[in-house]
Amino acid sequence: MNSDAIISVRTYVLVFIGLIVLTITTTAVAFIDLGAQWNTAAALAIAVIKALLVILFFMHVLYSRPLTWVFVSAGFFWLLILFTLTLADYFTRNIGGAPLPSAAPAAQAAPRQTSETAPRGLTTSESRATQRTGTD
Amino acid sequence: MNDAVPERRLHYLNVSYGVKSWLCTTDHKRIAWLYLLSITFFFFIGGMAATLLRLELLTPQGDLVQAETYNKLFTMHGVMMIFFFLIPSIPAVLGNFLIPMMIGARDLAFPRLNLMSWYLYIIGGLLAIGAAVAGGVDTGWTFYTPYSSIYSNTHVTLTVCGIFINGFSSILTGLNFIVTIHKMRAPGMTWFRLPLFVWSHYATSIIFILGTPVVAIALALVALERVFRLGIFDPELGGDPILFQHLFWFYSHPAVYIMILPGMGVISELIACFSRKRVFGYSFVAFSSLAIAVLGFLVWGHHMFVSGQSIYAGMIFSFLSMMVAIPSAIKVFNWTATLYRGSIALDAPMLYALGFIGLFTIGGLTGIFLATLAIDVQVHDTYFVVAHFHYIMVGGAVMAYLGGIHFWWPKMTGRLYPEGWARLAAVTIFLGFNLTFFPQFVLGYLGMPRRYHAYPPEFQVLNVMSSAGASILAVGYLLPLIYLVWSLRYGAVAGMNPWKATGLEWQTPSPPPTDNFEVTPVVTREAYDYARAEPQSDYVPGEVEHV
Amino acid sequence: MNLGFPLFPEQASTMASRVDALYFVLIGVSVFFATLICLAIIFFAFRYRRRSELERPPEISGDLRLEIVWSAIPLGFTLIMFVWGAKLYFETYSPPRNSLEIHVVAKQWMWKAQHPEGRSEIDELHVPAGQAIKLLLTSQDVIHDFYVPAFRIKTDVLPGRYTTMWFEPSKVGAYRLLCAEYCGTQHSGMLGRIVVLPPAEYQAWLSSGPTGSTVAATGARLFQSQGCVACHADKDTERGPALAGLYGKQVRLDDGKVITADENYIRESIVNPRANIVAGYRPIMPTFKGVVSEEGILQIISYLKSLGRPEGAQVEK
Amino acid sequence: MSKSHPGLLHHFDDPEQQLDASQSGMWIFLATEVMFFGGMFISYTVYREAYIDVFAHASNHLNVWLGGINTAVLICSSLSMALAVHSAQSGHRRQIVFFLLLTMLLGTVFLGIKFTEYYHKYEEHLIPGFDFAFKEGNPGHAAIFFSFYFAMTGVHALHMVIGLGLLAYLAVKAARDRFSPLYYTPVEMVGLYWHFVDIVWIFLFPLLYLVGRHLL
Numbered sequence A: 001m002n003s004d005a006i007i008s009v010r011t012y013v014l015v016f017i018g019l020i021v022l023t024i025t026t027t028a029v030a031f032i033d034l035g036a037q038w039n040t041a042a043a044l045a046i047a048v049i050k051a052l053l054v055i056l057f058f059m060h061v062l063y064s065r066p067l068t069w070v071f072v073s074a075g076f077f078w079l080l081i082l083f084t085l086t087l088a089d090y091f092t093r094n095i096g097g098a099p100l101p102s103a104a105p106a107a108q109a110a111p112r113q114t115s116e117t118a119p120r121g122l123t124t125s126e127s128r129a130t131q132r133t134g135t136d
Numbered sequence B: 001m002n003d004a005v006p007e008r009r010l011h012y013l014n015v016s017y018g019v020k021s022w023l024c025t026t027d028h029k030r031i032a033w034l035y036l037l038s039i040t041f042f043f044f045i046g047g048m049a050a051t052l053l054r055l056e057l058l059t060p061q062g063d064l065v066q067a068e069t070y071n072k073l074f075t076m077h078g079v080m081m082i083f084f085f086l087i088p089s090i091p092a093v094l095g096n097f098l099i100p101m102m103i104g105a106r107d108l109a110f111p112r113l114n115l116m117s118w119y120l121y122i123i124g125g126l127l128a129i130g131a132a133v134a135g136g137v138d139t140g141w142t143f144y145t146p147y148s149s150i151y152s153n154t155h156v157t158l159t160v161c162g163i164f165i166n167g168f169s170s171i172l173t174g175l176n177f178i179v180t181i182h183k184m185r186a187p188g189m190t191w192f193r194l195p196l197f198v199w200s201h202y203a204t205s206i207i208f209i210l211g212t213p214v215v216a217i218a219l220a221l222v223a224l225e226r227v228f229r230l231g232i233f234d235p236e237l238g239g240d241p242i243l244f245q246h247l248f249w250f251y252s253h254p255a256v257y258i259m260i261l262p263g264m265g266v267i268s269e270l271i272a273c274f275s276r277k278r279v280f281g282y283s284f285v286a287f288s289s290l291a292i293a294v295l296g297f298l299v300w301g302h303h304m305f306v307s308g309q310s311i312y313a314g315m316i317f318s319f320l321s322m323m324v325a326i327p328s329a330i331k332v333f334n335w336t337a338t339l340y341r342g343s344i345a346l347d348a349p350m351l352y353a354l355g356f357i358g359l360f361t362i363g364g365l366t367g368i369f370l371a372t373l374a375i376d377v378q379v380h381d382t383y384f385v386v387a388h389f390h391y392i393m394v395g396g397a398v399m400a401y402l403g404g405i406h407f408w409w410p411k412m413t414g415r416l417y418p419e420g421w422a423r424l425a426a427v428t429i430f431l432g433f434n435l436t437f438f439p440q441f442v443l444g445y446l447g448m449p450r451r452y453h454a455y456p457p458e459f460q461v462l463n464v465m466s467s468a469g470a471s472i473l474a475v476g477y478l479l480p481l482i483y484l485v486w487s488l489r490y491g492a493v494a495g496m497n498p499w500k501a502t503g504l505e506w507q508t509p510s511p512p513p514t515d516n517f518e519v520t521p522v523v524t525r526e527a528y529d530y531a532r533a534e535p536q537s538d539y540v541p542g543e544v545e546h547v
Numbered sequence C: 001m002n003l004g005f006p007l008f009p010e011q012a013s014t015m016a017s018r019v020d021a022l023y024f025v026l027i028g029v030s031v032f033f034a035t036l037i038c039l040a041i042i043f044f045a046f047r048y049r050r051r052s053e054l055e056r057p058p059e060i061s062g063d064l065r066l067e068i069v070w071s072a073i074p075l076g077f078t079l080i081m082f083v084w085g086a087k088l089y090f091e092t093y094s095p096p097r098n099s100l101e102i103h104v105v106a107k108q109w110m111w112k113a114q115h116p117e118g119r120s121e122i123d124e125l126h127v128p129a130g131q132a133i134k135l136l137l138t139s140q141d142v143i144h145d146f147y148v149p150a151f152r153i154k155t156d157v158l159p160g161r162y163t164t165m166w167f168e169p170s171k172v173g174a175y176r177l178l179c180a181e182y183c184g185t186q187h188s189g190m191l192g193r194i195v196v197l198p199p200a201e202y203q204a205w206l207s208s209g210p211t212g213s214t215v216a217a218t219g220a221r222l223f224q225s226q227g228c229v230a231c232h233a234d235k236d237t238e239r240g241p242a243l244a245g246l247y248g249k250q251v252r253l254d255d256g257k258v259i260t261a262d263e264n265y266i267r268e269s270i271v272n273p274r275a276n277i278v279a280g281y282r283p284i285m286p287t288f289k290g291v292v293s294e295e296g297i298l299q300i301i302s303y304l305k306s307l308g309r310p311e312g313a314q315v316e317k
Numbered sequence D: 001m002s003k004s005h006p007g008l009l010h011h012f013d014d015p016e017q018q019l020d021a022s023q024s025g026m027w028i029f030l031a032t033e034v035m036f037f038g039g040m041f042i043s044y045t046v047y048r049e050a051y052i053d054v055f056a057h058a059s060n061h062l063n064v065w066l067g068g069i070n071t072a073v074l075i076c077s078s079l080s081m082a083l084a085v086h087s088a089q090s091g092h093r094r095q096i097v098f099f100l101l102l103t104m105l106l107g108t109v110f111l112g113i114k115f116t117e118y119y120h121k122y123e124e125h126l127i128p129g130f131d132f133a134f135k136e137g138n139p140g141h142a143a144i145f146f147s148f149y150f151a152m153t154g155v156h157a158l159h160m161v162i163g164l165g166l167l168a169y170l171a172v173k174a175a176r177d178r179f180s181p182l183y184y185t186p187v188e189m190v191g192l193y194w195h196f197v198d199i200v201w202i203f204l205f206p207l208l209y210l211v212g213r214h215l216l
Helices: A009-030 A039-058 A066-092 A124-131 B019-023 B028-056 B067-103 B111-134 B147-151 B156-183 B196-227 B241-275 B282-298 B310-339 B348-371 B375-378 B383-413 B419-446 B458-491 C014-047 C063-090 C199-208 C213-224 C263-271 C294-306 D015-050 D052-059 D064-090 D094-123 D139-175 D185-211
Strands: C100-107 C110-114 C121-122 C124-128 C134-138 C146-147 C151-155 C162-168 C175-177 C192-197 C248-251 C258-260
Touching: A009 D185, A039 B375, A039 D064, A039 D185, A066 B196, A066 B241, A066 B282, A066 B310, A066 D015, B019 B028, B028 B067, B028 B111, B028 B383, B028 B458, B067 B111, B067 B156, B067 B196, B067 B241, B067 B383, B067 D052, B147 B196, B156 B196, B156 D015, B196 B241, B196 B282, B196 D015, B196 D139, B241 B310, B241 B348, B241 B383, B241 D015, B282 B310, B310 B348, B310 B375, B310 C014, B310 C063, B348 B375, B348 B383, B348 B419, B348 C014, B348 C063, B375 B419, B375 C014, B375 C063, B375 C151, B383 B419, B383 B458, B419 B458, C014 C063, C100 C121, C100 C124, C100 C146, C100 C294, C110 C124, C110 C294, C121 C124, C124 C151, C124 C199, C134 C146, C134 C151, C134 C294, C151 C162, C192 C199, C192 D052, C213 C294, D015 D052, D015 D139, D015 D185, D052 D139, D052 D185, D064 D094, D064 D185, D094 D139, D094 D185, D139 D185
Parallel strands: C100 C134, C124 C192
Antiparallel strands: C100 C110, C110 C121, C134 C162, C146 C151, C146 C175, C175 C192, C248 C258
16 A cells, blocks of 8 residues: 555665765765865755755655655755855955944954963853853 | 534544544544644743733833843743744644545544644653743744844743654654645545645745745754854854844744734635635646745845845845745735625634734735835834734634634534634734734834833824723633533534535534545546535536545 | 923934834825725725615625736835835944944943043933034843944844944933843933033043043053053064054954954953954954943044044955 | 555555655655755854864864764675665565664764764863863854754754664564565664764764865
8 A cells, every 4th residue: 555666675775875985975075175165065055965865765755755845845946045144144244344333243252261271171162151041 | 512413423523532542643633623722831841921912012111020030931931922832732732633534534544643733742742831831942033143042041942852752743744744635635635626624734844844844954963053052153163143043034924924824724625615716827836835935035135134144135035935825915915806796604613714814915915014124124124024913913813713613613612613703803813913913013123122011102002002902802702612512512503514615524423533535535526516406406516426 | 382292302413314214104004094984884884884684795706907006006005115114224324433432331221332531421422512422332241232222223233242223413412321122120220411502511521520531542451451462562463453444444364254343253262262363363362341331442443443443445465 | 556555545546646645745755854964054054154264173183083084884784774675675684673773873973972072172162161171263153063963963862862763663563574675664764864974974973083084
């Protein structure tokens, strides 16, 4: 009665080998300096391929009804909305020069004892505890 | 109750008795009752907080309660009303009760999950109340960082846990509805024969399942930051407090549509039934629900126009927010057009429905003020905003909820409510509501910020008007509580279809049997087929065939 | 109309009347649509009231042309509002070049302001009429919001970052300053007063108080006393670049990014020197977070600005 | 279709409808999980963009070998889970139990390695809020990186623990021969969940462990 096609063990093993190879590849590539953000791009591209392999074969989506495709794509589409519009804020905060109201969140503060002379082990939370009241 | 019925017919209420038969039930109709009782409880807790807020605001000095108490009261009002009353109100009570019946199913797809949703809701609610009893929370329902994560020394973590758990209740309800609507429709019940109530709940469920997890994780991160001193939003470490606002509003703006969309569904049913007409532009109304759900996810940044967000992002969000006006306008115009050449009866549910259209129109139009960037700069975080969202949430969602409760009361209980009292309550609520919240628009543009315990004296007259209205509103809300309980014992026996409405839920006895229908109905007509119905008979719309 | 209480806020800045014009148009359109809907409902409810239980209304399922019309009209209306609102909004947050710059530091639950000439005040802000005032705001603790209803301006004041806003007071008088972002117990007590004076009186007020040096001069003294000058001398040294003309310039960092040296950048470089290392320098500068107060940092920024602006914004090196 | 089908609930018409409903429900649940983790991924992205260098240096404090081995362990467990579903489809009871137990074993190995890593971080003073110390850049920004490290891997580990519980439940049921080629929906559903948890890790591994390696 199950509508799913039974996927052969051979396919599973092939996908598995693919995933292991990609894991080794992504680790190896990470140690090579590709310049700028290309390392991140490569890592994410490989991760997307791996995720697709798992979704399509291990999770049987390749053989599933259209409705399953709709639910899967909806999840990722909404993720895209979250990323696009949030980053729309962060990527446009610093354009147009000084008169704008804001800058990238880089304009932030370090804990008090960050100078090179700060003793190891003096923690951020200890110093904060003295001046703030964040307890339940 | 059975003295009116000569022979004892088994229905969902009398099929079994005892506390256990209710607390362990998987019947969607009984779970709806569990929700009805619990959200009423939370509504009156939130209402009591509101009463104290309005009493405090009678005088500008802030002399009734201390600032600290006031801050905890408005936080409690917001948390209770939004997370524990408005969000579950129509979906978990009316949606739970009606969706399976409207589509001709015996239950929701996952009845045990449905019961679990209620338990999660109750656990979440008890945690939130526990936090209030233990001393309260003073962050406002928005939990903005770094105040909530570092500075507030009230019970933020406990409250946040309550909301987090309650979030899973919403998610499971939404999941249940979507699967039910996809998979459990009776033979012949095609998508375009679905009542608009079902369409609007489908749209609501999309928001439940895709929005709720984001606020859950945002609040969880706040809790982690408090408990384990992680640094996620902490500006001391270089964190960005605005990031929390992005995550929070990604859910909490669509959450407004969680509250209003089911209300729109109710209104479509009421308008059609009491003007005996098919809803004008059915497919436009149906798709506008989906459009609101999807567009609702693209506009959250309009809560952040003055927050330090990039002004370019502000413009994008402003533009997208304007787009939501269109599906909303489509609905209002179509409802109005449905009345044209109808056969209009002004029973209490219809009074609520017509009141809803008026109040929602005002709420929606003032929403355009807030989406207009330069105006939002002036009125952001003032009473203008407070007035606007109360017009949507109270004038919209609560009016629709009450209208729906009255309309389906005969189906839920088998009894009619007293019509005269119900009309009186509807009119009282409408008048009290407007007196309470209209002055707040004026206050807002004048510049009275929200969450003010004491306020400059020139704002007093308008505040007194608002408090006076609130007392009328309170009476208006107590009336249905009394006469609806009264009707359980003394109300007239309703019969299967007192309104001569067309939905499948009216083709089964009141109260319905546990499996809803004695035989699975086969649907052969479109929704709201009043034109072809026989008004003089106790009629059976959409032929019910025996399978 | 005098009801003994106000229905409308005073207009005391150049922006106020422009925002109000938009507001009135919105009210006009809204009243029109709300009245239209309400009258239609009341009329239909009366005209088509149910006269008999046997009534059977005609079948009307919809009309595509009507749907298009009542989608297009709101669309057009909202687009106009969007463009109009966005234009004013952009101006609200874009201060003119010749603005008088005042620093504001917020904390639970007070406002501290410092004028360029050095006078500072608490919960009050004296400004000259007819002059564009640019505020540079930051918070010491939670998020606050600087709100002057009579000027139709508002901006959140964030910890760890600067926000800016500007206004040009058009009318002499005293106006309310309110905190509009919930900030804790005494949020509603975080009030202040904006006192708009004729320019001459403003000058008199400036010199009447405890006379100190200008903000930039105070900043210069801090720059000396904190030892900044040891590395940031008149000329670029091995240890640090010269800072004259830095403000407003494009700076190339060692990771290749180019950013504008605005107030936020300078603040970041003082409290958190390692976040942005200028290309060609080593990360040896210690942080001054906690050593120099928020006010002090603002004073140093003023000093650096007083060292001159670049002729053309060019990429350094 | 017979009404006496194993596991058919009263409100469904036939097993097909019931299976469809379960599958849809599970996929919708996974969509919510995507958004749940998505909230953390977007936050991570925002800070990573702002503090690229510190994040790279901080990332190099994670043990890439342990992380890599864990990735492989998790992929093995996914294969094992897929084979458990396969055995259920073909009705081999002993195989189902075997593969479920193997999946659990691999999951436990993953968690063991994970907690070893956590302990190393504790020893290296890299847990924010507990004697946090970081010298190769702004310690505040590094604290943010490690906060995300612990929040994201912690929530992921929590999902693993829940998954282990579900697998144990399935193993007991499978041992009692409750599944057949006609009815194995629970195995399939837990399988989907387990693969999803695997996918989350597939993204966590490069984002947390690999972002700074090219600087070494």
